[in-house]
Amino acid sequence: MTTIAQWDMFELALSGPSEGNPFLEVNLHAIFRQHGRSVHVPGFYDGEGTYKVRFMPDNIGEWTYETRSGAADLNGKSGSLSVSAPRSGNHGPVQVANRFHFAHADGTPFLSFGTTCYAWTHQPLAEQNKTLQTLAKARFNKIRMGVFPKDYPYNVNEPLHDVYQRDASGELDFDRPNPESFRHFENQVKALGDMGIQADIIMLHPYDRWGYSAMSEEQDNRFFAYLTARLAAYHNVWWSLANEYDFLLDAKPMHQWDRYFHIIEENDPYGHLRSIHNGDPDANYDHRKAWVTHVCIQNWDVKRTAEWRAAYGKPVVNDEPEYEGNIVQCWGNISAEELTHRFWTTAMRGGYAGHGETFSHPEDLIWWAKGGELHGQAWKRIGFLRQIMEESVRGGFDPIDPQMRFPWNRISGARDGDTTIIYFGEHQPVIWASGLPQDDGEYDVDLIDTWAMTVEPAKIVPAPENHPTRHGAHIRPRKPDAAFAVELPGRPHLAIRIRPVRS
Amino acid sequence: MTTIAQWDMFELALSGPSEGNPFLEVNLHAIFRQHGRSVHVPGFYDGEGTYKVRFMPDNIGEWTYETRSGAADLNGKSGSLSVSAPRSGNHGPVQVANRFHFAHADGTPFLSFGTTCYAWTHQPLAEQNKTLQTLAKARFNKIRMGVFPKDYPYNVNEPLHDVYQRDASGELDFDRPNPESFRHFENQVKALGDMGIQADIIMLHPYDRWGYSAMSEEQDNRFFAYLTARLAAYHNVWWSLANEYDFLLDAKPMHQWDRYFHIIEENDPYGHLRSIHNGDPDANYDHRKAWVTHVCIQNWDVKRTAEWRAAYGKPVVNDEPEYEGNIVQCWGNISAEELTHRFWTTAMRGGYAGHGETFSHPEDLIWWAKGGELHGQAWKRIGFLRQIMEESVRGGFDPIDPQMRFPWNRISGARDGDTTIIYFGEHQPVIWASGLPQDDGEYDVDLIDTWAMTVEPAKIVPAPENHPTRHGAHIRPRKPDAAFAVELPGRPHLAIRIRPVRS
Structure with missing residues (x-):
């Protein structure tokens, strides 16, 4: 047996x-x-x-x-x-946990730190190996990757395999998947799984010159069933119905997208995570629909993370808060400092950001589409953030104030269990007390430099006294002072972490 | 005569x-x-x-x-x-011009570059003189200032004058304004006017320990009429009904605010500008109301500037996109870089930002409330931005695409007459063509470093070719290429300016 x-x-x-x-x-x-x-x-x-x-x-x-x-x-x-019993390191598929978060099936929390290499499995094999080597040293635990090849600026090469078979005349036959192509794709999904990386599989996308995005509704339906039947038994699979589905809406109206979700549900006995990614920031799919497990969006305005949590009531994965890089397309040319800032802001508002890198390259070898090598500076800081969060994670970090009232609308602070992390971002106070403990317990308080990737003990000072007069009588009452305050060096992109002293 | x-x-x-x-x-x-x-x-x-x-x-x-x-x-x-004929330098009161902009009565465009010293006229006279000296060297042309003194953290001193008279028992009599206080206030309004600075007069505010914010509705009505009768003949007056009116709504419901506007209209024969400033970012006054001349808001999310223009159809003045500083209150502790960035972003989306400075000071002498001296670094960059814009202003800078479609939702670009300015902010492309001229005219193209305050000729290169394949068939059609592109150094916070060569 x-x-x-x-x-x-x-x-x-x-x-x-x-x-x-x-x-x-x-x-x-x-x-x-x-x-x-x-x-x-x-x-x-x-x-x-x-x-x-x-x-x-x-x-x-x-x-x-x-x-x-x-x-x-x-x-x-x-x-x-x-x-x-499971092999060491295999914690089972990732599922929604604690409403806004994720965990593996064995209960291990999963904090999503994803990156994006849309067409890496369609590049020459040497390049694919390089991608896997890079992933082995970076600390990403999810990757967005398309089943179909990509046609787009910097993406003009032919794919390694046709995804469908060609007929006698050389035309693609969209009634006959090419098993060789799927086998290769699966092998790479497995390679990722062995590294503990979730494969966020993008099933359709609009950037196509071969005809894959123009299959008939029935062909699409069969494609979703076939792909799901082949891949659902890989523990590290997430289903992403599309990249930028809204740019395909004229060809594939909304009822088709809803149906694709149902087909996946019917063919995936394990209930892997299911979502769908928008292009236009105003075209989010209605992630409240019952068949969507989590929110997947593209939006640079990351302070709105708690707003999306409230709107959809599900984990929020913002896979494209713009990419680090310098290409002309301005979804792909923010600075490393800014992407790092957007990761921290998203995380400390209870969401999960995604990484991509788009530096101009003489041979168009750009990480976001082809994988290969990383050239930027954000990826290390994202790994550092992952480390900081994993050191304390229990159920997932939720905003200190889910209503996002002052000051939590302006700065970003989150709690998980008995750990509080406050990220100041562009703010640079020299003293801080809000959100700090109000009891007289003993706490370890760390000052974190999110760019330098340093953690050191923070300087504790007495909490500032409340202003003694009756100003602000018409403002909502303030919470009592914290038991202490933290002195800060007065520069941006710092965070503090507060944890009870563990004896 | x-x-x-x-x-x-x-x-x-x-x-x-x-x-x-x-x-x-x-x-x-x-x-x-x-x-x-x-x-x-x-x-x-x-x-x-x-x-x-x-x-x-x-x-x-x-x-x-x-x-x-x-x-x-x-x-x-x-x-x-x-x-x-008017004295040289007096261009008359500022009015709304070209729907989203301002101009003096003689037609001179007024680009609002305001700052904030809420209670400067209530400080010791030596401090007030220092404020005027500082204003003489800075390049602000508007200042937000309150009629009433301020009670708030860092603001615990007594004002120079009671704004109302005291009765025999020493109590303030809110039926008897104190002319001495008003005369002093007027003198400072005049001093500002002589320097070409608009006095954006804040008539009520909630930060009060004397009782001024708790006058009866009738007393408020009389106050508005009295203040307007005294001050409307100063050419440099703007009426700001309140700072953070929404924090007073429980005491003064909305119909009272509407009525205050009417009282000002009835008593100001010159129709000076009228607006009102919110506290909570979700509590904007409905600036569509006919008696509001322009939008006055507090909001840090400055990429939304065009959204507010569209919502209200009037000039947008964002007087508090947070302040440069380091105090504990996090509306007052962003970096100079960030405030400079928010000014450029606001300006290049067709609005007008406001400055404030809140650096912790051993004697609580903080510019935002008391005036005095500037300690930050944004004010010089704001003066530089004013210079850049005034060099080219005709009717006012409007967004390149008022619909804010890609890429203008992500980066900020504006036009006025034949001048285009594009501000890249956190974006750092190494080449740029969108929004550049499509004809074969001759243009001066400048590269502007918004932080270093330098302007140098930009390097012109051929516009990148369109991707030759049929990607994006489902995306809205792109405009034709520009006639040329600009090569950029690939770092953030740069802008480019394009103007026809003037012979």
């Missing part, structure tokens, strides 16, 4: 019909059973008469399975597998 | 009753006539039996006047004055 670890993949390969168009004409699924549970797992055609069913068990112990198909060769195949 | 220059002040002083409470019991106005026009000018009681009528003629030539009063001593006094 096959033995695999929990959240690893069990793959059943079967031989079946290869005549006609098996992608259209042959159905296959398996039922996996354990104790009283049964899990419906769709299969898929992998070319050359081979059919596969992939299963990611979420529980240890013995499972049995049996296949169902209209094709006699594929029907009624049964067997069993034994599932052992 | 008295001769004065146009837009200077003619003052008629009359002796009248001093018994009872002349502030309440005696009415006085004069009719000034020229050709077919008659102007109704309210008078006021200046104490010790003296009544005054002040008139600011808006036309040269001879004017006659005649007083009206229920008091026989004040009624039917008549005379005439001769009005000569």
